Amino acid sequence: MQFLFVRLLFAILLVVESFSIGCAQTPLAAFTDTLHKYETPPGHQLSKAWYQRNLVRASAVPLVLIGCGVAALHSHTSVSNEAMRAEVRENLPGFRTHIDDYLQYAPYLELGAATLLGIDSRNDRTNTLLVIAKAQLLMCAAVTTVKYSTRVWRPDGSAQNSFPSGHTAQAFLAASIVHAELRHRSQWYGIGAYTVAASVGALRMLNNKHWESDVLAGAGFGILSAHVAYLSHRNRWGRKPSRNDNLYLAPTWQPGGGAGLSMSWQPR
DSSP states (O other), X not given: OHHHHHHHHHHHHHHHHHHHHHHHTSOGGGGTXXXXXXXXXXXXXXXXXXXXXXXXXXXXXXXXXXXXXXXXTTOOSTTSHHHXXXXXXXXXXXXXXXXXXXXXXXXXXXXXXXXXXXXXXXXXXXXXXXXXXXXXXXXXXXXXXXXXXXXOOOTTSSOSOOSSOHXXXXXXXXXXXXXXXXXXXXXXXXXXXXXXXXXXHHHHHHTTSOOHHHHHHHHHHHHHHHHHHHHHOOHHHHOOOOSSOEEEEEXXXXXXXXXXXXXXXXXX
């Protein structure tokens, strides 16, 4: 199993490093009311080398992962799909579990738990939910399109929709959201989320449901969807959010209509 864990660990480190580099030049104060994650802070030099530009920073790591997945398709080298499958079958024959069906959403539970514990995320909750919804739509559209365009057989021969792994894409998308929202508190939130996501990819291969190429590409599609969602978001389409959750209850009365109660909610 050495190939599997070394590669997944390498993928985690690449992703965490890309986020760390991407946010190192962007102070938290610059984003108190927007989701312009890759926006150039006021006063910074606008002229950048091509490799420092927003789109390059957002897409470099996920495109590398997708490229590695494509390169591994139908390969018969010592580090190919077939070699990985043979190693899995030799070490863990008959392995079966359904935990990966649930574990793919675990990073969102981490984000929810942090919210309940009063740990502020990088962006307000309404905009975070909008970004999640947009990222999920992008990921589902991309993964579904590629699955039914490439028509790759699963390792167990159960279906012809193996490439890329939807479970892995979902897990890495959620992990990317967690890291983006909580990295200003600690990088360990992201490291934990990406470790869970990598575990989902490993379990998909151990369950004989996906090839290594599917998992690598799935991770890339998930991360890329999250990055594009942040990069294209424009703060509730131009509306400046409130920084406080406010619930207002007030009595009402109308002549001839009787008394009542009105309620209004201003989300944070």
